[in-house]
Amino acid sequence: MSTSTPDLEEAAFLRHYDPALYDRPSFxxxxxxxxxxxxxxxxxxxxxxxxxxxGWWALPGGFLDLHRDSTLEACAERKLLEKTGVKAPYLEQxxxxxxxxxxxxxxxxxxAYFALIAAPAVHLGSGLDTVRWAPVCDRxxxxxxxxxxxxxxxxxxxRLRAKLEYTHIAVHLLPEEFTLPxxxxxxxxxxxxxxxxxxxxxxxxxxxxxxxxxxxxRNGSGRPAQFYRFRDYDRRTFFPRSISRNAR
Amino acid sequence: MSTSTPDLEEAAFLRHYDPALYDRPSFxxxxxxxxxxxxxxxxxxxxxxxxxxxGWWALPGGFLDLHRDSTLEACAERKLLEKTGVKAPYLEQxxxxxxxxxxxxxxxxxxAYFALIAAPAVHLGSGLDTVRWAPVCDRxxxxxxxxxxxxxxxxxxxRLRAKLEYTHIAVHLLPEEFTLPxxxxxxxxxxxxxxxxxxxxxxxxxxxxxxxxxxxxRNGSGRPAQFYRFRDYDRRTFFPRSISRNAR
DNA sequence: GAAATAGTGTCTATCAGACATTATGGC
DNA sequence: GCCATAATGTCTGATAGACACTATTTC
Numbered sequence: 001m002s003t004s005t006p007d008l009e010e011a012a013f014l015r016h017y018d019p020a021l022y023d024r025p026s027f028x029x030x031x032x033x034x035x036x037x038x039x040x041x042x043x044x045x046x047x048x049x050x051x052x053x054x055g056w057w058a059l060p061g062g063f064l065d066l067h068r069d070s071t072l073e074a075c076a077e078r079k080l081l082e083k084t085g086v087k088a089p090y091l092e093q094x095x096x097x098x099x100x101x102x103x104x105x106x107x108x109x110x111x112a113y114f115a116l117i118a119a120p121a122v123h124l125g126s127g128l129d130t131v132r133w134a135p136v137c138d139r140x141x142x143x144x145x146x147x148x149x150x151x152x153x154x155x156x157x158x159r160l161r162a163k164l165e166y167t168h169i170a171v172h173l174l175p176e177e178f179t180l181p182x183x184x185x186x187x188x189x190x191x192x193x194x195x196x197x198x199x200x201x202x203x204x205x206x207x208x209x210x211x212x213x214x215x216x217x218r219n220g221s222g223r224p225a226q227f228y229r230f231r232d233y234d235r236r237t238f239f240p241r242s243i244s245r246n247a248r
Numbered sequence: 249m250s251t252s253t254p255d256l257e258e259a260a261f262l263r264h265y266d267p268a269l270y271d272r273p274s275f276x277x278x279x280x281x282x283x284x285x286x287x288x289x290x291x292x293x294x295x296x297x298x299x300x301x302x303g304w305w306a307l308p309g310g311f312l313d314l315h316r317d318s319t320l321e322a323c324a325e326r327k328l329l330e331k332t333g334v335k336a337p338y339l340e341q342x343x344x345x346x347x348x349x350x351x352x353x354x355x356x357x358x359x360a361y362f363a364l365i366a367a368p369a370v371h372l373g374s375g376l377d378t379v380r381w382a383p384v385c386d387r388x389x390x391x392x393x394x395x396x397x398x399x400x401x402x403x404x405x406x407r408l409r410a411k412l413e414y415t416h417i418a419v420h421l422l423p424e425e426f427t428l429p430x431x432x433x434x435x436x437x438x439x440x441x442x443x444x445x446x447x448x449x450x451x452x453x454x455x456x457x458x459x460x461x462x463x464x465x466r467n468g469s470g471r472p473a474q475f476y477r478f479r480d481y482d483r484r485t486f487f488p489r490s491i492s493r494n495a496r
Numbered sequence: 497g498a499a500a501t502a503g504t505g506t507c508t509a510t511c512a513g514a515c516a517t518t519a520t521g522g523c
Numbered sequence: 524g525c526c527a528t529a530a531t532g533t534c535t536g537a538t539a540g541a542c543a544c545t546a547t548t549t550c
Contacts, residue, residue, distance in 0.1 A: 023314040024272045027357065064346075066271050066355045072346035096344040096359045098312075098320035107314045109275065111344045111357070181502070199540060201503075222501025223547040429529070447513060449530075470528025471520040 025098060025107040029075045030061030030149070032094065032114040032156035033084065035122065035133065036173040036186045041160075042119075042133040043153060044083065045141070049130070052104050053146030057134070059153065061110065076113040083131070090116040090172035094156055102148045114156040116172035137192075164190055168209050171230045177213055179225035180204065273346060273355040277323045278309030278397070280342065280362040280404035281332065283370065283381065284421040284434045289408075290367075290381040291401060292331065293389070297378070300352050301394035305382070307401070309358065324361040331379070338364040338420035342404050350396045362404040364420035412438055416457050419478045425461055427473035428452065 033044040045057040060083045069075035073091065080089055091113055098109030134141040136157055142150045163169050170186045171178070184200050204210060210228040281292040293305040308331045317323035321339065328337055339361055346357030382389040384405055390398045411417050418434045419426070432448050452458060458476040 023312065024275050025312060025314065027272050027275055064273060064355075066273065066348070070348045072344065072357065093343050095341055096320065098359070100314070100318045107312075109320065109359070111346070111359075179502085196540060196542085197502085198504075198542080199538095202539085220501095221499070221549050223503080223549095225502055427529090444513060444515085445529085446515080446531075447511095450512085467528095469522055469526070471522095471530080473529055 023107075025109045026063075026103070026105075028061055028063050028108070028110040029072060029079060030059045030110045030112045030152060031076060031079055031083070032059055032112060032153055033080065033089075034114065034116050034136075034156070034160065034173065035119045036189055037119040037133065039185070039189060040135040040137070041157075041190050043136050043156075045132055045134050045145075046083075047130045047132075048146055056146040057132075057141065057144050058146040059112070059149045060131075061112075072111055073113075076115075080115055080117075084117060084122045086115075086117045086122060090169060092159075094152070094159060097148055097152060110152075112152045112156070114159065116160075116169060118173060118175045120175055161190060168207065168230070171209075177215060177227045177229050179227055180210075181225050183228075271355070273357045274311075274351070274353070276309055276311050276356065276358045277320060277327060278307045278358045278360045278400060279324060279327055279331070280307055280360060280401055281328065281337075282362065282364050282384075282404070282408065282421065283367045284437055285367040285381065287433070287437060288383040288385070289405075289437050291384050291404075293380055293382050293393075294331070295378040295380075296394055304394040305380075305389065305392050306394040307360070307397045308379075320359055321361075324363075328363055328365075332365060332370045334363075334365045334370060338417060340407075342400070342407060345396055345400060358400075360400045360404070362407065364408075364417060366421060366423045409438060416455065416478070419457075425463060425475045425477050427475055428458075429473050431476075 031044075035042050035044075044060060046060045048054055048056050048058050060079060062079060064072075064075050065078075069078060073093070076091055076093075077089075080086055080091065092115075094112040094114050096109055096111040098107075100107045102108055102110075136153065142153065145153065160169075164187060170183060170190065173186050174182060180201055183204070184195060184197065187200070188195055209231050211231050213227045213229050215227040279292075283290050283292075292308060294308045296302055296304050296306050309327060312320075312323050313326075317326060320341070324339055324341075325337075328334055328339065340363075342360040342362050344357055344359040346355075348355045350356055350358075384401065390401065393401065408417075412435060418431060418438065421434050422430060428449055431452070432443060432445065435448070436443055457479050459479050461475045461477050463475040
């Protein structure tokens with residue numbers, strides 16, 4: 001590997017480089033934080049206290065801290081921790097939204113991440129009237145979202161649904177130990193359609209991603225369910241086929 | 249819309265994130281421009297004329313022009329037009345890469361797009377030694393890519409391969425009229441494995457996305473192939489199943 | 497035992513892959 | 524006719540969906 005010019009020249013260039021030469025858009029990071037709770041897929045929203053969109057609900061987020069955040073993902077993790085107290089979530093970049101019009105003040109860009117966390121792991125901040133979980137299907141909520149956050153939320157739901165088909169990510173919406181009926185219910189909540197129990201279990205078994213734990217459910221009537229835990233939170237498990245294409 | 253008075257904590261939080269208090273990262277748009285040419289998937293590279301990474305090859309891109317570009321996508325389209333003369337490509341946002349380290353100068357973020365264009369449609373700019381097509385499998389090229397562009401390129405290839413499985417996007421790598429053997433060859437080039445002809449044609453036929461045109465190939469020996477054109481460049485066509493999972 | 501829920505077994509229509517066969521051009 | 528390539532036909536193993544069935548708990 002050869003650079004055609006000596007390092008001294010490069011060093012001199014770097015000393016005289018002026019980053020203010022170019023206009024930069026306002027740049028932020030926003031989070032779509034999902035959880036499954038009370039048979040609904042929910043998203044975390046914060047109420048805006050300042051203009052623009054004062055009093056509207058919005059996705060949590062904010063500006064980079066160039067000193068604290070060494071990467072975009074680190075920034076997203078920091079904001080998630082601040083909002084929910086969750087340290088090691090499932091976190092994935094969704095996409096970046098940038099235009100002159102999405103904020104009335106000026107040209108802005110925001111990189112959106114979506115996170116999946118288990119409801120019991122969350123400790124919301126003090127102000128219950130400024131932070132809340134909202135069911136994603138609630139149109140009344142979506143209509144009150146600031147900026148283009150309704151679009152971002154819709155894109156996140158679409159991505160989540162698509163990924164359910166070929167990955168295991170739904171397990172991140174549940175506590176570490178869970179039953180197969182619970183997992184199936186999460187799938188059904190997100191896909192909004194009932195799934196065949198036998199097919200679902202066959203699919204999960206073939207993916208070989210869960211291991212049973214010595215514990216059974218005690219939730220009233222009926223046969224207790226076996227608890228499982230996700231075998232490897234690092235390894236990527238892929239389902240070979242769609243799960244809902246022709247589901248009834 | 250009710251704008252309840254934000255509590256003090258919220259107000260402090262928002263003051264903390266006043267954009268004027270923080271530097272914005274340097275923000276650019278980079279393009280991964282693919283074409284299929286000479287039985288290889290190729291990517292457009294430009295040679296950097298300035299530091300840093302002077303003399304290295306890089307993905308084409310640059311800074312937003314807040315006055316001309318009303319959206320991120322418009323910026324990407326403008327840069328593609330400037331580099332290749334192509335006006336209406338297949339263009340899709342890949343993801344955004346941002347960190348303190350990816351550029352030696354300062355904290356930078358770049359939103360990467362990938363484009364698919366037909367090789368004959370391209371008119372490269374004047375300097376042949378500063379703009380070139382490079383086969384994506386050429387490790388010698390990848391090792392000379394500036395910044396984290398090798399990572400971006402790898403991610404783009406991964407996305408392209410994944411999308412081949414369930415969309416029609418490969419048609420955008422070919423001219424408007426093409427034969428099924430040509431289309432199959434594009435798939436085989438990108439997936440790097442032979443596909444069964446019968447299965448491939450059945451799949452394309454069932455997707456119902458091509459219409460025959462009154463033209464046949466005249467390329468020497470063998471039976472001439474029927475030409476087709478993509479039925480609807482706007483409609484999204486999805487394949488119901490994987491095409492290469494168990495291909496031989 | 498009844499009710500309720502968890503979990504398993506089995507049948508079948510569908511379909512991707514494999515590969516044989518036919519079709520159509522140039523020479 | 525021979526070769527090369529395009530295009531079609533057919534068989535089969537795999538499997539997703541459907542649903543009947545068994546298992547285990549509470550009451």
